[in-house]
Amino acid sequence: MYRIGQEEIDAVARVINSGQLFRIGSAYSEVDNFEKELAEKLFVKYTLFVTGGTTALIAALIGLGVGPGDEVIVPAYTFMASALAVTAVGAVPVIAEVDETLMIDPEDVEKKISPHTKAIIPVHMLGYPCDMDRIMSIADKYNLLVLEDACQAVGGSYKG
Ligand SMILES: Cc1ncc(COP(=O)(O)O)c(C=O)c1O
Structure with a gap:
Protein backbone atom coordinates (compact mmCIF):
# COMPACT_ATOMS: atom_id res chain seq x y z
CA MET A 1 0.00 0.00 0.00
CA PHE A 43 -2.42 16.99 -11.00
CA VAL A 44 -4.37 19.33 -8.70
CA LYS A 45 -3.98 23.03 -8.03
CA TYR A 46 -3.90 22.88 -4.25
CA THR A 47 -3.23 20.51 -1.40
CA LEU A 48 -3.52 21.38 2.27
CA PHE A 49 -1.98 19.24 4.93
CA VAL A 50 -3.81 18.90 8.22
CA THR A 51 -3.15 16.75 11.26
CA GLY A 52 -4.65 13.54 9.88
CA GLY A 53 -7.38 11.87 7.91
CA THR A 54 -10.18 12.48 10.40
CA THR A 55 -9.38 16.20 10.50
CA ALA A 56 -9.26 16.30 6.70
CA LEU A 57 -12.71 14.71 6.47
CA ILE A 58 -14.17 17.09 9.09
CA ALA A 59 -12.64 20.13 7.36
CA ALA A 60 -13.94 18.96 3.98
CA LEU A 61 -17.45 18.32 5.34
CA ILE A 62 -17.53 21.79 6.92
CA GLY A 63 -16.23 23.24 3.63
CA LEU A 64 -19.06 21.51 1.78
CA GLY A 65 -21.60 22.98 4.21
CA VAL A 66 -22.64 19.64 5.73
CA GLY A 67 -24.11 20.01 9.22
CA PRO A 68 -27.08 19.40 11.52
CA GLY A 69 -30.16 18.11 9.71
CA ASP A 70 -28.12 16.49 6.94
CA GLU A 71 -27.54 12.81 6.23
CA VAL A 72 -24.34 11.51 4.66
CA ILE A 73 -24.11 8.04 3.09
CA VAL A 74 -21.00 6.09 4.12
CA PRO A 75 -20.03 2.48 3.35
CA ALA A 76 -20.44 -0.39 5.79
CA TYR A 77 -16.81 -1.35 5.29
CA THR A 78 -14.49 1.53 6.18
CA PHE A 79 -12.35 2.92 8.97
CA MET A 80 -14.64 4.36 11.67
CA ALA A 81 -13.41 7.92 10.99
CA SER A 82 -15.46 8.14 7.76
CA ALA A 83 -18.65 7.94 9.84
CA LEU A 84 -17.29 9.72 12.94
CA ALA A 85 -16.36 12.79 10.87
CA VAL A 86 -20.01 13.02 9.82
CA THR A 87 -21.15 12.94 13.46
CA ALA A 88 -18.45 15.49 14.36
CA VAL A 89 -20.12 18.09 12.13
CA GLY A 90 -23.55 17.28 13.60
CA ALA A 91 -24.84 15.30 10.62
CA VAL A 92 -26.08 11.70 10.57
CA PRO A 93 -24.14 8.90 8.86
CA VAL A 94 -26.35 6.49 6.91
CA ILE A 95 -24.70 3.18 6.18
CA ALA A 96 -24.78 1.72 2.65
CA GLU A 97 -23.86 -1.89 1.93
CA VAL A 98 -20.68 -2.83 0.11
CA ASP A 99 -20.78 -5.03 -2.99
CA GLU A 100 -18.56 -7.96 -4.00
CA THR A 101 -15.62 -5.56 -4.50
CA LEU A 102 -15.95 -4.62 -0.79
CA MET A 103 -16.41 -0.98 -1.88
CA ILE A 104 -19.64 1.02 -1.46
CA ASP A 105 -22.50 -0.49 -3.47
CA PRO A 106 -23.96 2.16 -5.81
CA GLU A 107 -27.27 0.29 -5.95
CA ASP A 108 -27.63 0.43 -2.16
CA VAL A 109 -26.51 4.07 -2.09
CA GLU A 110 -29.51 4.93 -4.25
CA LYS A 111 -31.81 3.02 -1.87
CA LYS A 112 -30.47 4.96 1.14
CA ILE A 113 -31.16 8.43 -0.31
CA SER A 114 -33.75 10.42 1.65
CA PRO A 115 -34.93 14.04 1.50
CA HIS A 116 -32.19 14.79 4.10
CA THR A 117 -29.29 13.29 2.14
CA LYS A 118 -26.65 15.89 1.39
CA ALA A 119 -23.54 13.90 0.49
CA ILE A 120 -21.97 10.53 -0.23
CA ILE A 121 -18.55 9.46 1.07
CA PRO A 122 -17.10 6.70 -1.12
CA VAL A 123 -14.07 5.19 0.61
CA HIS A 124 -11.29 3.71 -1.52
CA MET A 125 -10.26 1.00 0.92
CA LEU A 126 -6.80 -0.61 0.68
CA GLY A 127 -6.10 1.44 -2.45
CA TYR A 128 -8.97 -0.11 -4.37
CA PRO A 129 -11.12 2.40 -6.28
CA CYS A 130 -14.90 2.69 -5.78
CA ASP A 131 -17.13 2.67 -8.85
CA MET A 132 -16.87 6.46 -9.23
CA ASP A 133 -18.71 6.59 -12.57
CA ARG A 134 -21.87 5.18 -10.99
CA ILE A 135 -21.46 7.15 -7.75
CA MET A 136 -21.06 10.42 -9.67
CA SER A 137 -24.05 9.73 -11.87
CA ILE A 138 -26.21 9.02 -8.78
CA ALA A 139 -24.88 12.22 -7.19
CA ASP A 140 -25.75 14.19 -10.34
CA LYS A 141 -29.22 12.67 -10.52
CA TYR A 142 -30.07 13.56 -6.90
CA ASN A 143 -27.95 16.71 -6.67
CA LEU A 144 -25.69 15.33 -3.91
CA LEU A 145 -22.14 16.24 -2.92
CA VAL A 146 -19.37 13.63 -3.12
CA LEU A 147 -16.41 13.57 -0.74
CA GLU A 148 -13.90 10.84 -1.53
CA ASP A 149 -12.17 9.37 1.50
CA ALA A 150 -8.82 8.50 -0.07
CA CYS A 151 -6.97 8.03 3.23
CA GLN A 152 -6.02 4.52 2.12
CA ALA A 153 -5.48 5.47 -1.53
CA VAL A 154 -3.31 8.59 -1.67
CA GLY A 155 -1.67 8.68 -5.10
CA GLY A 156 -4.01 6.06 -6.52
CA SER A 157 -5.68 6.54 -9.88
CA TYR A 158 -8.99 5.59 -11.48
CA LYS A 159 -9.07 4.44 -15.11
CA GLY A 160 -5.53 5.68 -15.53
C1 LIG B 1 -10.35 5.14 5.24
C2 LIG B 1 -9.86 5.99 6.36
N1 LIG B 1 -10.47 7.17 6.60
C3 LIG B 1 -10.06 7.97 7.60
C4 LIG B 1 -9.01 7.63 8.43
C5 LIG B 1 -8.61 8.53 9.56
O1 LIG B 1 -7.31 8.97 9.47
P1 LIG B 1 -6.51 9.43 10.80
O2 LIG B 1 -6.31 8.20 11.63
O3 LIG B 1 -5.24 10.00 10.25
O4 LIG B 1 -7.35 10.45 11.49
C6 LIG B 1 -8.34 6.42 8.21
C7 LIG B 1 -7.20 6.01 9.05
O5 LIG B 1 -6.72 4.90 9.00
C8 LIG B 1 -8.78 5.57 7.16
O6 LIG B 1 -8.19 4.40 6.91
Whole structure:
Protein backbone atom coordinates (compact mmCIF):
# COMPACT_ATOMS: atom_id res chain seq x y z
CA MET A 1 0.00 0.00 0.00
CA TYR A 2 2.76 2.45 0.91
CA ARG A 3 6.49 2.35 1.27
CA ILE A 4 8.55 4.31 3.75
CA GLY A 5 12.29 4.53 3.39
CA GLN A 6 15.44 6.60 3.82
CA GLU A 7 13.96 9.60 1.96
CA GLU A 8 11.18 9.92 4.55
CA ILE A 9 13.60 9.36 7.43
CA ASP A 10 15.82 12.15 6.02
CA ALA A 11 12.85 14.51 5.62
CA VAL A 12 11.79 14.00 9.24
CA ALA A 13 15.41 14.43 10.38
CA ARG A 14 15.65 17.74 8.45
CA VAL A 15 12.62 19.08 10.34
CA ILE A 16 13.94 17.99 13.74
CA ASN A 17 17.46 19.25 13.00
CA SER A 18 16.09 22.64 11.88
CA GLY A 19 14.46 23.19 15.29
CA GLN A 20 11.50 24.72 13.39
CA LEU A 21 8.53 22.56 14.25
CA PHE A 22 5.90 25.10 13.18
CA ARG A 23 5.28 25.88 9.52
CA ILE A 24 4.08 29.38 10.32
CA GLY A 25 6.89 31.86 10.73
CA SER A 26 9.63 29.60 9.44
CA ALA A 27 11.47 30.49 6.24
CA TYR A 28 11.80 26.88 5.16
CA SER A 29 8.87 24.52 5.54
CA GLU A 30 9.13 20.85 4.70
CA VAL A 31 5.31 20.78 4.71
CA ASP A 32 5.11 23.52 2.05
CA ASN A 33 7.43 21.45 -0.15
CA PHE A 34 5.45 18.30 0.49
CA GLU A 35 2.17 20.04 -0.43
CA LYS A 36 3.66 21.40 -3.67
CA GLU A 37 5.12 18.03 -4.65
CA LEU A 38 1.89 16.20 -3.85
CA ALA A 39 -0.19 18.72 -5.86
CA GLU A 40 2.07 18.11 -8.87
CA LYS A 41 1.84 14.36 -8.46
CA LEU A 42 -1.96 14.44 -8.15
CA PHE A 43 -2.42 16.99 -11.00
CA VAL A 44 -4.37 19.33 -8.70
CA LYS A 45 -3.98 23.03 -8.03
CA TYR A 46 -3.90 22.88 -4.25
CA THR A 47 -3.23 20.51 -1.40
CA LEU A 48 -3.52 21.38 2.27
CA PHE A 49 -1.98 19.24 4.93
CA VAL A 50 -3.81 18.90 8.22
CA THR A 51 -3.15 16.75 11.26
CA GLY A 52 -4.65 13.54 9.88
CA GLY A 53 -7.38 11.87 7.91
CA THR A 54 -10.18 12.48 10.40
CA THR A 55 -9.38 16.20 10.50
CA ALA A 56 -9.26 16.30 6.70
CA LEU A 57 -12.71 14.71 6.47
CA ILE A 58 -14.17 17.09 9.09
CA ALA A 59 -12.64 20.13 7.36
CA ALA A 60 -13.94 18.96 3.98
CA LEU A 61 -17.45 18.32 5.34
CA ILE A 62 -17.53 21.79 6.92
CA GLY A 63 -16.23 23.24 3.63
CA LEU A 64 -19.06 21.51 1.78
CA GLY A 65 -21.60 22.98 4.21
CA VAL A 66 -22.64 19.64 5.73
CA GLY A 67 -24.11 20.01 9.22
CA PRO A 68 -27.08 19.40 11.52
CA GLY A 69 -30.16 18.11 9.71
CA ASP A 70 -28.12 16.49 6.94
CA GLU A 71 -27.54 12.81 6.23
CA VAL A 72 -24.34 11.51 4.66
CA ILE A 73 -24.11 8.04 3.09
CA VAL A 74 -21.00 6.09 4.12
CA PRO A 75 -20.03 2.48 3.35
CA ALA A 76 -20.44 -0.39 5.79
CA TYR A 77 -16.81 -1.35 5.29
CA THR A 78 -14.49 1.53 6.18
CA PHE A 79 -12.35 2.92 8.97
CA MET A 80 -14.64 4.36 11.67
CA ALA A 81 -13.41 7.92 10.99
CA SER A 82 -15.46 8.14 7.76
CA ALA A 83 -18.65 7.94 9.84
CA LEU A 84 -17.29 9.72 12.94
CA ALA A 85 -16.36 12.79 10.87
CA VAL A 86 -20.01 13.02 9.82
CA THR A 87 -21.15 12.94 13.46
CA ALA A 88 -18.45 15.49 14.36
CA VAL A 89 -20.12 18.09 12.13
CA GLY A 90 -23.55 17.28 13.60
CA ALA A 91 -24.84 15.30 10.62
CA VAL A 92 -26.08 11.70 10.57
CA PRO A 93 -24.14 8.90 8.86
CA VAL A 94 -26.35 6.49 6.91
CA ILE A 95 -24.70 3.18 6.18
CA ALA A 96 -24.78 1.72 2.65
CA GLU A 97 -23.86 -1.89 1.93
CA VAL A 98 -20.68 -2.83 0.11
CA ASP A 99 -20.78 -5.03 -2.99
CA GLU A 100 -18.56 -7.96 -4.00
CA THR A 101 -15.62 -5.56 -4.50
CA LEU A 102 -15.95 -4.62 -0.79
CA MET A 103 -16.41 -0.98 -1.88
CA ILE A 104 -19.64 1.02 -1.46
CA ASP A 105 -22.50 -0.49 -3.47
CA PRO A 106 -23.96 2.16 -5.81
CA GLU A 107 -27.27 0.29 -5.95
CA ASP A 108 -27.63 0.43 -2.16
CA VAL A 109 -26.51 4.07 -2.09
CA GLU A 110 -29.51 4.93 -4.25
CA LYS A 111 -31.81 3.02 -1.87
CA LYS A 112 -30.47 4.96 1.14
CA ILE A 113 -31.16 8.43 -0.31
CA SER A 114 -33.75 10.42 1.65
CA PRO A 115 -34.93 14.04 1.50
CA HIS A 116 -32.19 14.79 4.10
CA THR A 117 -29.29 13.29 2.14
CA LYS A 118 -26.65 15.89 1.39
CA ALA A 119 -23.54 13.90 0.49
CA ILE A 120 -21.97 10.53 -0.23
CA ILE A 121 -18.55 9.46 1.07
CA PRO A 122 -17.10 6.70 -1.12
CA VAL A 123 -14.07 5.19 0.61
CA HIS A 124 -11.29 3.71 -1.52
CA MET A 125 -10.26 1.00 0.92
CA LEU A 126 -6.80 -0.61 0.68
CA GLY A 127 -6.10 1.44 -2.45
CA TYR A 128 -8.97 -0.11 -4.37
CA PRO A 129 -11.12 2.40 -6.28
CA CYS A 130 -14.90 2.69 -5.78
CA ASP A 131 -17.13 2.67 -8.85
CA MET A 132 -16.87 6.46 -9.23
CA ASP A 133 -18.71 6.59 -12.57
CA ARG A 134 -21.87 5.18 -10.99
CA ILE A 135 -21.46 7.15 -7.75
CA MET A 136 -21.06 10.42 -9.67
CA SER A 137 -24.05 9.73 -11.87
CA ILE A 138 -26.21 9.02 -8.78
CA ALA A 139 -24.88 12.22 -7.19
CA ASP A 140 -25.75 14.19 -10.34
CA LYS A 141 -29.22 12.67 -10.52
CA TYR A 142 -30.07 13.56 -6.90
CA ASN A 143 -27.95 16.71 -6.67
CA LEU A 144 -25.69 15.33 -3.91
CA LEU A 145 -22.14 16.24 -2.92
CA VAL A 146 -19.37 13.63 -3.12
CA LEU A 147 -16.41 13.57 -0.74
CA GLU A 148 -13.90 10.84 -1.53
CA ASP A 149 -12.17 9.37 1.50
CA ALA A 150 -8.82 8.50 -0.07
CA CYS A 151 -6.97 8.03 3.23
CA GLN A 152 -6.02 4.52 2.12
CA ALA A 153 -5.48 5.47 -1.53
CA VAL A 154 -3.31 8.59 -1.67
CA GLY A 155 -1.67 8.68 -5.10
CA GLY A 156 -4.01 6.06 -6.52
CA SER A 157 -5.68 6.54 -9.88
CA TYR A 158 -8.99 5.59 -11.48
CA LYS A 159 -9.07 4.44 -15.11
CA GLY A 160 -5.53 5.68 -15.53
C1 LIG B 1 -10.35 5.14 5.24
C2 LIG B 1 -9.86 5.99 6.36
N1 LIG B 1 -10.47 7.17 6.60
C3 LIG B 1 -10.06 7.97 7.60
C4 LIG B 1 -9.01 7.63 8.43
C5 LIG B 1 -8.61 8.53 9.56
O1 LIG B 1 -7.31 8.97 9.47
P1 LIG B 1 -6.51 9.43 10.80
O2 LIG B 1 -6.31 8.20 11.63
O3 LIG B 1 -5.24 10.00 10.25
O4 LIG B 1 -7.35 10.45 11.49
C6 LIG B 1 -8.34 6.42 8.21
C7 LIG B 1 -7.20 6.01 9.05
O5 LIG B 1 -6.72 4.90 9.00
C8 LIG B 1 -8.78 5.57 7.16
O6 LIG B 1 -8.19 4.40 6.91
